[in-house]
Amino acid sequence: MSTKPATLFDKVWDSHVVRKIEGGPDVLFIDRHFIHEVTSPVAFLGLEARHLKVMFPEKTFATADHNTPTINQHVPVQDPLSANQLKALEVNAARYGISHWGLGNPKNGIVHVVGPENGITLPGMTIVCGDSHTSTHGAFGAIAFGIGTSEVEMVLSSQCIMQPKPKKMRISVNGRLGKGLTPKDVVLYIISKLTAAGATGYFVEFAGEVFRNMSMEGRMTVCNMSIEMGARGGMIAPDETTFTYIKGREKAPAGAAWDKALAYWKTLPTEDGATFDKEYRFEAADIEPMITYGTNPGMGIGITRHIPVEDGGSKASYDKSLEYMGFHKDDAMLGKKVDYVFVGSCTNGRIEDFRAFASIVKNRRKADHVTAWIVPGSHIVEQQIKEEGILDILTAAGFQLRQPGCSACLAMNDDKIPAGKYAVSTSNRNFEGRQGPGARTMLASPLVAAAAAVTGVVTDPRTLMAE
């Protein structure tokens, strides 16, 4: 045993290396593999072409989410291409003996919501999926990251992928979050400081008081967006909050297995004196509710601020971005007109997000000109929304609840923001055309989304909250 203090990341990574290739990547064993309808079909075709089997079908879990409609899920999917992908997932899962939560299944939902809520995601695991927001699962102290379709085929056929070990970064945020601040604001603030490429080549550990005090839902929001600063993934050390969340979930260990797992998980956190290749420290007191004004997630500012005159990158790229958004340098964000509000996605589609949204819209009315899409991350979240009375609050305020799926986050289904329209979205990407060709996205928290939905303009949610 080495006596050198180890990081959470090193402990999990090193315990999964099957082989180190000289001058090359590590062969990394994968504990959990999630698949969905969009990035898996070609991987299954590859297996077929090579006459390969799925090596450990019990370690792969399939759910349909990217393409699925968010209304009338009981009728056949209208778009033939989407229907074809959903069918392919179902057929492939059945053929290879993979568990499949397809459309209509009570466990169905966004892959990064259903994994944790069913106890599939556990501390100390390696987790991959053909989706960049797989980083979400890092909230549990797992190494989780997105992969391409070739790698999906590798995991199916050998339960391993080949990855160079990333460098290590620690981002600490200390202090206490003020009124109107959510985990989304914390991560948008961090990305605005590091830029959209600031953590490329690194795996991030989020540390400090702010994350220790955060719920699992909040930690998932933060880790989810690690990829938006270029990081391979983000993770947070497991603690009592983690263990309480996991205990009793369907696929979580129970009985003696629970005790054994718990003892192991408690050995995972980064030890005092362990070193990182890069460290950043921020203070909670410096963070205010955030909103993005440009076309990458690094282009975010405090909601009371004005659009900067430059962003440190090339002038041509910056000007192109503002032109796409129809914004100008030094514009105030407050008061900008909002046409659409989207609440949902693997970033902010969990119960806490709908509680936050409801806390603002309660006893208010949706602005007439705003179209709002309120989309739970899973059927389990949808059920919670109903049981907690949140649906009644939404209905009274003029909102409708849709059915689970990725929805307008990437607009693969019919939930597309029209060209030129402005959307305040709780999702993760404000890229050009992300929410529909020509759509203009402002990323923000569920509280900012709620304030926009009831006022029809960009509004500081703190002005609508009780003292």
Add this chain to the structure above:
Amino acid sequence: MAYDKFTVLTSSAVPMPIENVDTDQIIPARFLKATERKGFGDNLFRDWRYNADNTPKRDFVLNNPIYTGKILVGGKNFGSGSSREHAAWAIYDYGFRCVISSFFADIFKNNSLNIGILPVQVSPAFLDRIFRAIEADPKAELEVNLPEQTITILATGERESFEINSYKKHNLMNGYDDIDYLQSMKEDIKVFADKSVY
């Protein structure tokens, strides 16, 4: 899926001096609905390349016949965002075999290497020199030499070396992929899996 072996590529290049080119621009999500890997090149940079009525946007570089070649040169942080391998497929299917930038997003870089596209990371200064060379002569040729790990602007002789790990280099030069390698070590993987906690 098999791909062409990569050794030395000499070609003119298509310049795209835009930073943070994300994979949603390379291939928008609405074109990810295929269940087979074919035809993605038609929709490469779809919304930058075509108007809503499907007519070509005249000012976009791929629609300018002056610029041709098997090399795409992009601004820093190329390939950020979604993990969709479809972005690399679209670039390959369109006919590019090499992408040059001063900085690549990790997943895009991995995806490219896995399907036979060589991502070449150069210094910001050398990237500028490449853009200037193409500006001076749209037919300016670049030589990308994988065995030597060098990139040369042939008109001026300016050269820089680039990094690639020896495993991936060997794969690209021989048209091998990781799946072949992993299949060859299945016994080791089985032994490892038996000891696994999960």
